[in-house]
Amino acid sequence: MDEIIAYFQTIPSSHRSLLLIGGITFFWLLENGFPLFRFSYRKWHHAGINFFFTVTTILINFSLAFLVYRGSVWVTEHHFGLLYWLSVRPLWLQAVAGLLLMDLIGAYLAHYVQHKTKALWRFHLIHHTDTWIDTTSANRHHPGESVIRFIFTLLAVIIVGAPMWLFFLYQSVSVFLSQFNHANISLPKKLDTAISYFIVSPDMHKVHHHYVLPYTDSNYGNIFSIWDRLFGTFLVLPAHQIVYGVDTHMRPEEHNRLSELLKIPLEGYRALTTESKN
Secondary structure, X not given: OHHHHHHHHOOOHHHHHHHHHHHHHHHHHHHHHXXXXXXXXXXXXXXXXXXXXXXXXXXXXXXHHHHHHHHHHHHHHHOOOHHHHOOOOOHHHHHHHHHHHHHHHHHHHHHHXXXXXHHHHHHHHHHHOOOOOOHHHHHOOOHHHHHHHHHHHHXXXXXXXXXXXXXXXXXXXXXXXXXXXXXXXXXXXXXXXXXXXXXXXXXXXXXXXXXXXXXXXXXXXXXEOHHHHHOOOOOOOOHXXXXXXXXXXXXXXXXXXXXXHHHHHHHHHHHHHHHHHO
């Protein structure tokens, strides 16, 4: 455990980049060989849109990374946060508890709040407009959403009392599993079901991308499936019944043009402003 902590305490940026690029490449190849759905789409055009949002997410996280660093150093120096208050020991248990809590606040809660808040939903909506969910879809987040998610991650670091090694461990696991559960791969049903009792499996997460309620408002988890089961947001839908997208933006010109996707939050703001005036 000490070796793992030492590695993630000072994990090189090149290794983090390799995890991102390597994960996308691995699942990209895997979904080509064992696809859940056989899409009729321009794969590289679709990937290009999602890669654009991947780059903007990286730039935003990199630009704001100093806040996470300062927050983590502060909680460590002042013994602030749940891990310190609960005196979680030994280190392996601290890692597990820390990952669970970081996932709860930084992923599940952030995701849930975006679905339940109109202003925030307009940013998250870009992720749901994707009608061809594959591993590149994992990073299809509007720059505004990237900022929102960063804020929740920073809150998670402070509330949990996460040292830097725990933050980097969480971030690494989160990136890899997000690519995994978005990948257009077909796993044996029993295997996918077994996985879904512990972590978010591909079939479990794809229910969240069904185009209508209540399925859109379900299965919010990213790493662990326990939070959806615990808070009653877990739903099941057979894969053959899933239709990707969101019912308000099903036309190709709405979900397959970068310029239009970037405008969606602004259109929502105008609509909210009009409603308030009326």
